[in-house]
Amino acid sequence: MIAKLKKITAEIGFKRYFKNTVWVFGGKVLQIISAIFIGAWVARYLGPDQLGILSYSQSLIALFLALSTLGLNGILVRELVNRPEKKNVLLGTSLILQTCGSIFLMLLLVYFVYSFEENELTRKIIIILGSATFFDSFTVITLYFQSTVESKFTVRINIAVLLISAFVKIFLILSKAPLIFFVILILAESILTTIGLIWLYTNKGLTLFNWSFSKKIAKKLLKDSWPLILSGIIVSIYMKVDQIMIKEMMNTAYVGQYSAAVRLSEAWYFIPSVISTSLFPAIVNAKKRSEELYYERLQKLYDLMTLFSISIALPMTFLSGWLIKILYGEAYFLSGDVLSLHIWAGVFVFLGVSREGWILSENLQRYTMVYLGLGMICNILLNLFLIPGYGIIGAAAATLIAQAVSVLIAPALFKSTRISFVMMIKSLTFYSIFSRITLNKEIK
Template sequence: MGHRFISFTKEVGFLKYLKNTSWLMGEKVIRLVVALSIGVWVTRYLGPEQFGVFSYAQSFVAIFTAFSTLGLTDIVMRELIKSQDNKNLLLGTSFGLQTLGSVFIMLCLAVTIYFNNNDALTNKIIIILGLVTFINSFGVISAYFYSAVKSQYVALPGLIGLIISSLLKVYLIISKASLIYFVYLLAFDVVFLMAGQIWYYHREGQSILQWRFSRKMAFELLKDAWPLVLSSVVISIYMKIDQVMIQEMMGSVAVGEYSAAVRLSEAWYFIPTIICSSLFPAIVNAKLKSHDLYMTRLQRLYDLMAFLGFIIVIPVLIFSKWGVIFLYGEAFALTAPVLNIHIWAGVFVFLGVANQKWFISENLQAYNILCLSIGMFSNVLFNLYLIPIQGILGAAYATLISQFIASVLTPLFFKKTRISFFMMVRSIFFINYLKLLFKI
């Protein structure tokens, strides 16, 4: 009887986590569908130049965003899972730190705007998007819901806001609204999401008015968070610097053509994140049982990531030219060649996400930051060299090369990480699949 009760309890717990994950996956899939429909329509309506201005402003602000979030969500979630006793102090301190981070962001944006040559509209958009980071500070509530296995209270406001926002975008397109209204709508998305989370938080019997700030806890949180902040800053620069550099070297039209390709290429990046997060506990458990089992499961994860990456690449290469014209129109004709190059970076991104989990499993996060930093610097250097020669195609090649360097090649140079390089190479060349096929 006792064994059956334990089995039933485990089954209920599994279903609870499965339901929790399904909310997150469902939201991502719906967002992908909207991005490939309403999002594409907005891009087509704005055209390369206005869409380029919008994308440049978003990329510019995104480079500084890590100083707002401070990598605190995962740390706060970890502490809440351990104990709910200091919940209000933990959430209040995290909120206060993120708000101070937003102040720092606004100071950085103000200084850079003073010295740049952007037009008034571009700088106005940058300021609006910078101010939105203050609203994002309420995102610490999501850590509470994740810790309580109640992701639906994060997903539901996002989905409702997505529906409202999509309808408003259609209205703006039909009414031939100017670019700035789409910027206001982006700010509305964030405000609605945070308001929804606050509402659900209060419905759960909690109150943000009970939050308190602790200087002692702030130092403790920052002590744990600084590697994540550094990693986030590196990733932000790594992922967004190309669009900023294209703007400075070529102008808004080129940014628009390039960004349209990037959005299609990166639309799939949520897949490895969710899959690796779901399979990571099984890999950690395998490490506790057997080294051979651990390495087998890890290799299978790399194999799966490489396989999924190539599965996405192949149809994109086949249909890119027709698909881009169909989705965006003739004005974005240069987007297809960029997409054909940029999409290959996804294979290395998929492997990189799996490799980051391995870094965590082996407690080698410092090497992860080092690999990402090398990738970031290589991306900047290749952009500086290739954009003047090949334009936006050069930026796509720079992304592809730097992703390979950061995700696959760099681990080869360090003894502690070298094994992951060989495992990823086996995956890229489908060594294990070929062995099964030919029964070697």
């Protein structure tokens, strides 16, 4: 068995994918570390009110960000893998489409801020942050290297920009710079990343001047991506509408308190993606051998996600107040209670991410938008009822319940996906884990 494992790991293909995964994972970890520590220092410096203005502006842009990316990312990678000889026209067409999407997004933002937003500073921040989407269109270069399993190069660019940004943020804090400087820095990060990606692409002997636009390919890409645009908007509303509603129903200081907790709560969300990506090929291969083995492995994945998420949520529940005080300071005294509740939404996020592979494997993607739509509607309605009475604690409760509806309850409504509901219940009640332990004892 050991000899076989060594043979597999010695293969060039395996080493290539493994190294690529390690680089991507390492980049994510560094981003999380920076977000927690440097981000907390920035939040402590800005205070709840200014952080609230920044978080509200970012959430507003995120609501319609899918109009800028046009849901093309996954589709572009697929096309680049399947038709590498068409890379110049695929990349050029995608860049033009996303740039047009960014223009449309900016027009919406300008209309919104000058029609509904009275605060001049907030207006400026939204416009500056929105303009970053033009430069983000060049992430098509990142997708090219992703398709060639060379993400380590783009990760290095991201790490370099991350380090530069971290040092500049520290300088701005020590210099007592105003909020607008931190906003400009976010735009500068996008510009630096774009410059780095273009340099990387040309350094590989390639050139952007060979890129071209094809109306035929544009129609095909948009035909494939429009469901993803819609689902992307739904996801954004689902995930960010709480901060928008807190600002409109309360004020930006409460948005700052809430977003400080959410940033810590969501910092763990990259874990299920990494685990599922690594383990799901083995689950799919099991289906070729038997349906029983396939679902047995899927159940084990759900069990693993449940244990991981609860092992994070449980200590965070009791340490949330202390952690918020250490990282953010006394000014964020309300964030601890929000974190202790919001962290449990991660249990459903972990399970939901692990289910995505099964949805694709069973060709049940049509249900995903229904789940997300139900979660979005639930979140909006609950926020309307809970925020007036319970403030940002109510918003956290709304998020938790909406996640439970989207991930756990919604699959029970349809016969084709009901098995997912049953398996998740077995994981959440530890029934499958205890059954496996009992069975192993009986065998021994």
